[in-house]
Amino acid sequence: MTDPFARTSSRRFLHRLNPLAVVTAVAPAVVVLVAVRDLATPLVLLVLATMLLLAGAQVPARRAPLAFGLPVAFTLVAAVSFGFWADPDAIPGTPVLFEAGSYRFTVASWLAGLGISLRLGALLAVVLLPGFATTGPDLVRAVVQNLRVPYRIGYTAFAAFRFVPRFGYELGLIRAAHRVRGVAGGRGPLAGLRRWTGYIVPLLAGAIRHAERVALAMDARAFGAHPTRTERYLLPFRRRDGAFVGACWAVTAAVALFAQPVLGLPIPVATV
Amino acid sequence: MPSSLLRADHVAIRYDGATAATPTDATLAVEPGEVVLLLGPSGCGKSTLALAANGLVPQSVPAAVSGGIVVGDAIDPATTPTPRVAARVGMVFQDPDVGLIAGTLLDEVCFGPENQRLPVDEVLARGEDALRRTGLWDRRHENPDTLSGGGRQRLAIACALALGAPLLVLDEPTANLDPVGTEEVYATLRDLVADGDHGVLLVEHDLDACVALVDRVVVLDRDGRTALTGTAREILAGRAGELMELGVWLPVATLAAWHLREAGMPFDELPLTPAELTAALDAGLDAVPGLRPPARTEPTAAPSAGSAPLRPPSTAPSSDTASLPGSWRTDVVVEVEHLTVNRSGVTVLDDVSLTAGRGDFVAVVGTNGAGKTTLLRAIAGVAPPPRRTVTVAGLDPARANVRELARRVGFVFQNPEHQFVRYTVAEELAHALEVQRVPAERIAERVEEMLTRFGLAEHRDRHPFLLSGGQKRRLSVGTALIAGAEVLALDEPTFGQDRERAAELLDILAGLNAGGTTVLVVTHDLQLVAEHASHVAVLRDGRLVAHDRTERVLASDALLAAGLRLPPLAEATRGLTRHPEWRGVTRVSDLAAVRT
Numbered sequence: 052m053t054d055p056f057a058r059t060s061s062r063r064f065l066h067r068l069n070p071l072a073v074v075t076a077v078a079p080a081v082v083v084l085v086a087v088r089d090l091a092t093p094l095v096l097l098v099l100a101t102m103l104l105l106a107g108a109q110v111p112a113r114r115a116p117l118a119f120g121l122p123v124a125f126t127l128v129a130a131v132s133f134g135f136w137a138d139p140d141a142i143p144g145t146p147v148l149f150e151a152g153s154y155r156f157t158v159a160s161w162l163a164g165l166g167i168s169l170r171l172g173a174l175l176a177v178v179l180l181p182g183f184a185t186t187g188p189d190l191v192r193a194v195v196q197n198l199r200v201p202y203r204i205g206y207t208a209f210a211a212f213r214f215v216p217r218f219g220y221e222l223g224l225i226r227a228a229h230r231v232r233g234v235a236g237g238r239g240p241l242a243g244l245r246r247w248t249g250y251i252v253p254l255l256a257g258a259i260r261h262a263e264r265v266a267l268a269m270d271a272r273a274f275g276a277h278p279t280r281t282e283r284y285l286l287p288f289r290r291r292d293g294a295f296v297g298a299c300w301a302v303t304a305a306v307a308l309f310a311q312p313v314l315g316l317p318i319p320v321a322t323v
Numbered sequence: 324m325p326s327s328l329l330r331a332d333h334v335a336i337r338y339d340g341a342t343a344a345t346p347t348d349a350t351l352a353v354e355p356g357e358v359v360l361l362l363g364p365s366g367c368g369k370s371t372l373a374l375a376a377n378g379l380v381p382q383s384v385p386a387a388v389s390g391g392i393v394v395g396d397a398i399d400p401a402t403t404p405t406p407r408v409a410a411r412v413g414m415v416f417q418d419p420d421v422g423l424i425a426g427t428l429l430d431e432v433c434f435g436p437e438n439q440r441l442p443v444d445e446v447l448a449r450g451e452d453a454l455r456r457t458g459l460w461d462r463r464h465e466n467p468d469t470l471s472g473g474g475r476q477r478l479a480i481a482c483a484l485a486l487g488a489p490l491l492v493l494d495e496p497t498a499n500l501d502p503v504g505t506e507e508v509y510a511t512l513r514d515l516v517a518d519g520d521h522g523v524l525l526v527e528h529d530l531d532a533c534v535a536l537v538d539r540v541v542v543l544d545r546d547g548r549t550a551l552t553g554t555a556r557e558i559l560a561g562r563a564g565e566l567m568e569l570g571v572w573l574p575v576a577t578l579a580a581w582h583l584r585e586a587g588m589p590f591d592e593l594p595l596t597p598a599e600l601t602a603a604l605d606a607g608l609d610a611v612p613g614l615r616p617p618a619r620t621e622p623t624a625a626p627s628a629g630s631a632p633l634r635p636p637s638t639a640p641s642s643d644t645a646s647l648p649g650s651w652r653t654d655v656v657v658e659v660e661h662l663t664v665n666r667s668g669v670t671v672l673d674d675v676s677l678t679a680g681r682g683d684f685v686a687v688v689g690t691n692g693a694g695k696t697t698l699l700r701a702i703a704g705v706a707p708p709p710r711r712t713v714t715v716a717g718l719d720p721a722r723a724n725v726r727e728l729a730r731r732v733g734f735v736f737q738n739p740e741h742q743f744v745r746y747t748v749a750e751e752l753a754h755a756l757e758v759q760r761v762p763a764e765r766i767a768e769r770v771e772e773m774l775t776r777f778g779l780a781e782h783r784d785r786h787p788f789l790l791s792g793g794q795k796r797r798l799s800v801g802t803a804l805i806a807g808a809e810v811l812a813l814d815e816p817t818f819g820q821d822r823e824r825a826a827e828l829l830d831i832l833a834g835l836n837a838g839g840t841t842v843l844v845v846t847h848d849l850q851l852v853a854e855h856a857s858h859v860a861v862l863r864d865g866r867l868v869a870h871d872r873t874e875r876v877l878a879s880d881a882l883l884a885a886g887l888r889l890p891p892l893a894e895a896t897r898g899l900t901r902h903p904e905w906r907g908v909t910r911v912s913d914l915a916a917v918r919t
Binding site: 186187188206209210213217221224225227228229230231232233234249252253256257261264265266267268269270271272273274275276277279280281282283 | 374377379382383404405406409410413414418420422423425426430434437438439440441443446447482486700703704705706725728729734736738740741742743744755758788802
């Protein structure tokens with residue numbers, strides 16, 4: 052430990068990895084999830100990602116429902132709602148689950164919905180891994196230290212994160228202000244467009260002024276004065292980081308190749 | 324003798340593209356162990372000079388700088404690389420959030436030394452020292468967002484210290500803070516200069532907050548020429564008349580004593596703080612036994628304290644409204660009943676009930692986060708309250724049509740730019756009437772009237788965003804009123820403005836109020852409350868802890884109990900022991916009327 056003040060609480064292994072390793076490790080899984088069309092691959096990846104998160108990351112109790120419940124809950128709910136859009140007769144002769152008037156919701160509808168929702172749910176579970184295992188600042192530091200990205204770019208991106216909530220707040224104020232001025236008038240896309248163009252000028256004026264002030268404040272703190280800066284948190288890419296990435300890639304490849312043949316789940320017909 | 328931390332000799336600065344230089348001829352010096360206050364009317368170049376002290380002007384903001392600025396022994400901030408200047412001059416800005424980037428306080432203070440490429444041990448030593456000096460060391464692992472406004476500004480001071488700078492330059496550091504936060508910041512600065520190795524250059528409008536701390540004062544005139552230099556007492560007390568002619572604000576205690584001296588009361592020298600005023604009054608009132616305390620006048624139509632000496636003494640005091648019990652209740656314009664507002668699980672307003680009558684001027688006060696703005700927005704329907712909790716001008720904002728509500732209730736946001744929706748000043752004024760479908764000739768007539776009334780006639784075809792700060796504020800008040808609003812609600816109307824602009828706005832409000840418009844204001848400026856408000860509503864943690872006529876609230880302990888402070892004049896008169904009949908005096912404008 053180079054920093055005597057750094058928090059030294061015993062943290063689980065995902066937190067001790069280089070943030071870049073965690074991001075790199077899950078990247079192929081994201082690609083696979085975008086590409087596959089079966090049910091088995093996303094199902095297995097969802098389960099594995101959730102287990103890895105459970106085993107390797109410190110998830111605050113407050114966030115536990117989000118980390119472990121949301122992917123599954125999303126999958127189940129969205130399967131039905133996506134199913135409404137699907138052709139109920141894509142697989143002829145499947146049982147009708149319920150009907151309203153002339154509309155029928157069949158097992159085929161549900162399978163088609165599940166095909167999409169399970170992939171999105173699994174995608175969520177996978178990206179939650181780096182989400183919980185790393186922090187924004189550490190990722191920026193790792194990118195600067197390991198990928199030789201100039202720190203000016205890295206830390207500027209970081210300062211930009213702080214803009215987002217501020218903009219959200221400012222936009223809320225502007226919308227409320229315009230509403231009380233009676234600009235609310237009219238419904239539909241044209242009126243909406245007109246409203247939003249009205250928000251742009253004040254929002255940009257505020258943003259530019261704020262950005263100028265931030266730039267002055269950063270200059271005043273000697274930011275960008277030297278080509279490098281002191282790093283107190285060193286994030287080397289160690290052998291164990293490489294091993295973790297390799298293992299994750301191997302598992303992802305195995306799942307992509309063998310999950311469907313082994314499990315043999317029905318293939319949804321994508322008609323959405 | 325150690326060398327000056329900063330010396331500026333006959334400095335003129337002209338921004339690229341500007342026609343005139345401001346400042347034109349500024350001369351000042353800051354020595355170790357002293358706090359120098361830079362004063363001057365708005366637009367005289369105070370902030371520009373502050374930015375030039377560490378080279379941000381002209382290195383980051385292009386400008387032509389002439390004359391000599393020297394930092395430390397022989398560093399010229401205009402040509403020296405920023406990190407070397409940053410090690411000599413630390414900047415603290417009005418909005419502490421602009422500097423924040425890190426996730427913890429310790430990372431935040433270490434950010435500067437890291438940029439200076441100091442070794443890790445040195446970075447941490449600097450960070451620890453800076454956090455200890457600002458009283459934040461125990462919170463080093465917390466996120467800066469969890470700090471109060473005063474805490475964040477102390478963090479900004481720590482960040483400047485960590486760069487190793489012996490000179491701190493602060494540009495209106497307390498403009499966004501409540502009284503407690505302001506005290507925190509100045510207590511931190513006081514400890515810092517007491518060690519003798521740091522110096523401070525301060526640009527500040529709120530003299531009451533900082534006067535006890537200031538060693539020397541430098542005054543710039545309208546063109547940005549150094550007009551006066553001397554100790555705080557020499558300048559603020561000794562040259563009070565000249566400062567007022569320059570349009571520079573005085574501490575309230577000094578201004579109050581200045582009026583009493585006009586009325587014949589002897590002062591060896593004018594007091595600077597409420598405590599000094601108390602002592603001077605207790606002693607001085609014996610000398611003028613004929614001087615009677617001012618009778619209580621209606622606060623509404625009084626001009627702002629700043630322009631008071633220019634006005635004739637106000638005439639016949641009206642009878643005390645206490646003798647007309649409940650008279651204002653017969654004409655209730657705003658009624659809030661058991662209003663509770665929850666936002667993401669937090670109770671922002673807790674069972675608030677209050678009423679305001681026609682022609683009342685109600686000030687809503689409280690510390691940051693007490694629920695002031697939420698209450699004002701609920702009343703005006705900006706954030707619609709639960710049904711049947713609010714009645715304003717006969718409407719329930721939860722159910723009323725937005726146009727109807729906008730006609731009856733005008734809302735002025737903290738930042739006037741937020742509410743501009745059109746492309747010229749004249750269209751902006753016409754907008755509210757067009758929404759109400761008023762005939763065109765009637766609109767033209769009303770717009771003319773408003774342009775003249777708010778001094779905007781020559782700017783009618785400009786884009787609202789291109790107006791000056793004071794003009795923007797006047798336009799936003801005009802647009803809120805043009806449709807004939809009975810109720811005008813203003814959120815921190817004096818926020819981030821200098822006192823001159825604030826006084827201008829308050830004169831407008833006083834006029835409207837005298838004409839029967841009910842005015843609701845959220846503000847931190849308690850002397851403003853004392854001068855102008857007829858009623859005060861005090862919020863604490865979302866609960867209404869006091870709501871009464873201003874003089875009764877000021878005579879009680881409600882403000883202190885809510886974590887606020889008494890306005891300076893009320894604080895001074897409350898401490899009187901030998902002349903208790905003067906204890907109720909809280910308005911400087913009343914003193915302007917006192918004559919023997």
